[in-house]
Amino acid sequence: MLTVESLRSRYGRIEVLHGVSFEVGSGEIVCILGANGAGKTTLLKCLSGVQPASDGTITFRGENIGKLPAHRRVQRGLAQSPEGRQIFTNLTVEENLRLGAYLFSDNRVAKDMEDAFTMFPVLRQKRNLIAGGLSGGQQQMLAIARSLMARPSCLLLDEPSMGLAPILVDQILEVVRHLKSLDVTVLLVEQNAFGALSIADRGYVMETGRVAFSGPAGELVENPRVREAYLGH
Ligand code: ATP
Numbered sequence: 001m002l003t004v005e006s007l008r009s010r011y012g013r014i015e016v017l018h019g020v021s022f023e024v025g026s027g028e029i030v031c032i033l034g035a036n037g038a039g040k041t042t043l044l045k046c047l048s049g050v051q052p053a054s055d056g057t058i059t060f061r062g063e064n065i066g067k068l069p070a071h072r073r074v075q076r077g078l079a080q081s082p083e084g085r086q087i088f089t090n091l092t093v094e095e096n097l098r099l100g101a102y103l104f105s106d107n108r109v110a111k112d113m114e115d116a117f118t119m120f121p122v123l124r125q126k127r128n129l130i131a132g133g134l135s136g137g138q139q140q141m142l143a144i145a146r147s148l149m150a151r152p153s154c155l156l157l158d159e160p161s162m163g164l165a166p167i168l169v170d171q172i173l174e175v176v177r178h179l180k181s182l183d184v185t186v187l188l189v190e191q192n193a194f195g196a197l198s199i200a201d202r203g204y205v206m207e208t209g210r211v212a213f214s215g216p217a218g219e220l221v222e223n224p225r226v227r228e229a230y231l232g233h
Pocket residue numbers: 011016034035036037038039040041042043083191
């Protein structure tokens with residue numbers, strides 16, 4: 001579904017992605033792991049088109065999308081749930097969801113919203129409340145639900161467990177696993193390596209702007225280098 005080859009990106013004169021290559025198959029959950037500053041968020045931003053790539057190619061469902069502006073990539077089925085959630089705090093839950101569906105004016109939007117409320121019942125209860133008043137976990141649910149309103153075939157999900165209590169982390173990871181049954185392919189960036197590997201099919205480990213190694217999730221969990229660096233034992 002997604003093939004990234006030799007991707008480079010820079011902030012001003014400082015290059016932070018030094019030729020990253022990987023692929024995501026249709027229906028997979030693939031995680032990108034790595035320490036702070038490894039370049040994970042920059043990578044996702046390059047894929048969604050909000051950060052320019054200076055070199056390399058991004059092929060999504062057979063099309064080179066590397067030069068398309070962000071909104072055209074959303075139209076192609078690539079949506080991002082950004083780090084830090086970035087919800088519209090002064091709008092209601094429902095208004096946030098409607099903005100996620102800005103591409104569409106058809107009857108399916110109401111059904112999509114119902115689906116979002118079925119997936120996250122707490123959002124139904126709070127649909128008319130200002131999103132800034134939600135808890136961190138609820139805001140994360142809203143961010144994911146909003147990105148799903150764009151009907152993505154591939155979701156770019158940046159650090160969904162950041163700052164959440166363990167029980168909420170489990171809930172969010174369960175939602176990601178559920179997306180797979182809805183035929184949504186997921187590229188998941190996580191600091192919570194153990195949680196991410198528990199639901200992922202495969203993973204890539206980034207170090208300072210490069211893919212250091214990769215493998216099936218079950219292998220990465222057992223890899224001593226991963227256990228030491230990212231799992232803390
Ligand atoms: P984290 O988990 O902390 O978000 P990350 O792996 O997602 O880390 P990035 O946020 O992509 O890493 O950062 C990669 C490098 O780019 C870091 O050295 C960071 O300081 C730098 N960087 C990120 N955003 C900017 C920016 N807007 N301007 C300049 N440098 C940046």
